[in-house]
Amino acid sequence: MTTDHVWRQIEQLLGTATNSVILVAPFIKKETFRAALDAIPAGVQKITCITRWSVPEVAAGVSDPEIAELAEQDGRAVVLLCHNLHAKLYVADDRCLVGSANLTGKATGRVPAANVELLVEADVAHPEVQRVLDAIEGAAVPGTVQLAEQLREQASLMHSDEDSPRVLVPGQDRQPARWLPETRNPERLYRVYNGRHRHIGSDVLAGVLRDLAHLDIGPGFDEQAFGSAVLARLRAMPELHALTAAGRMNLGDAQADLAATGDFTAEQAQRAVETIAAWLGYFDEVHLVPVGPWEIRQGKELT
Numbered sequence: 001m002t003t004d005h006v007w008r009q010i011e012q013l014l015g016t017a018t019n020s021v022i023l024v025a026p027f028i029k030k031e032t033f034r035a036a037l038d039a040i041p042a043g044v045q046k047i048t049c050i051t052r053w054s055v056p057e058v059a060a061g062v063s064d065p066e067i068a069e070l071a072e073q074d075g076r077a078v079v080l081l082c083h084n085l086h087a088k089l090y091v092a093d094d095r096c097l098v099g100s101a102n103l104t105g106k107a108t109g110r111v112p113a114a115n116v117e118l119l120v121e122a123d124v125a126h127p128e129v130q131r132v133l134d135a136i137e138g139a140a141v142p143g144t145v146q147l148a149e150q151l152r153e154q155a156s157l158m159h160s161d162e163d164s165p166r167v168l169v170p171g172q173d174r175q176p177a178r179w180l181p182e183t184r185n186p187e188r189l190y191r192v193y194n195g196r197h198r199h200i201g202s203d204v205l206a207g208v209l210r211d212l213a214h215l216d217i218g219p220g221f222d223e224q225a226f227g228s229a230v231l232a233r234l235r236a237m238p239e240l241h242a243l244t245a246a247g248r249m250n251l252g253d254a255q256a257d258l259a260a261t262g263d264f265t266a267e268q269a270q271r272a273v274e275t276i277a278a279w280l281g282y283f284d285e286v287h288l289v290p291v292g293p294w295e296i297r298q299g300k301e302l303t
Contacts, residue, residue, distance in 0.1 A: 004114070141219065
């Protein structure tokens with residue numbers, strides 16, 4: 001079997017299309033996407049590409065947001081983003097291939113040292129195929145050229161930051177240590193998420209990007225949805241168990257608990273707790289109460 005067997009499967013399927021094509025893959029590289037567009041007959045006027053972009057993945061080189069430019073140049077294709085996408089699915093009219101292969105050189109065998117991948121043919125009407133397509137339709141947001149440029153810029157900034165989170169390789173990389181909010185000004189998060197960081201110093205910006213990478217919020221959210229996603233991530237932190245369970249958290253106890261792990265000095269633990277309090281004050285409905293050691297409590301402050 002030739003190393004490009006998977007690519008030949010995809011190319012042959014796309015060549016049979018007469019009406020529409022759907023390309024679904026978490027990771028898509030520019031050159032392989034261009035080859036896929038070239039394989040689709042000129043008479044096909046509807047090409048939908050669903051993928052996912054995240055800054056760490058773009059920085060790691062596993063995904064090229066520049067496919068948005070190719071789609072725009074082609075004129076037939078649109079790019080949609082589904083942040084929790086893991087399925088790989090290639091559809092031409094009523095036929096499809098499902099399996100493990102992303103639309104990259106290594107996955108399709110278009111470059112040396114190809115991955116071992118699998119694609120099998122299925123009917124697009126299969127209930128599981130339709131379930132995946134329906135789930136994507138409900139979650140996808142447009143992958144515009146502007147958004148692609150924004151993510152590439154942030155990926156370049158992250159690539160130059162040695163402390164930024166990296167894409168993990170299962171079985172090879174260590175799992176990351178616990179994450180605690182880093183930036184002291186949570187109002188900067190949405191600005192940077194939207195690419196508005198021209199007046200933020202490089203050291204501060206690096207911290208905001210690290211926080212955004214750990215939060216792992218998909219692109220295209222408005223400010224309200226972004227804030228809700230951040231809050232959900234905060235409430236899932238084990239350090240905030242007391243607040244989520246009882247509606248109040250003693251900041252002195254939280255600081256002592258962090259220091260007791262041995263991962264933080266007393267000063268670092270204090271700063272971490274103060275930063276968490278600032279984030280909660282910005283994204284949640286909480287207030288500080290100076291009762292003995294300060295407490296942070298759920299809900300509005302009564303006057």
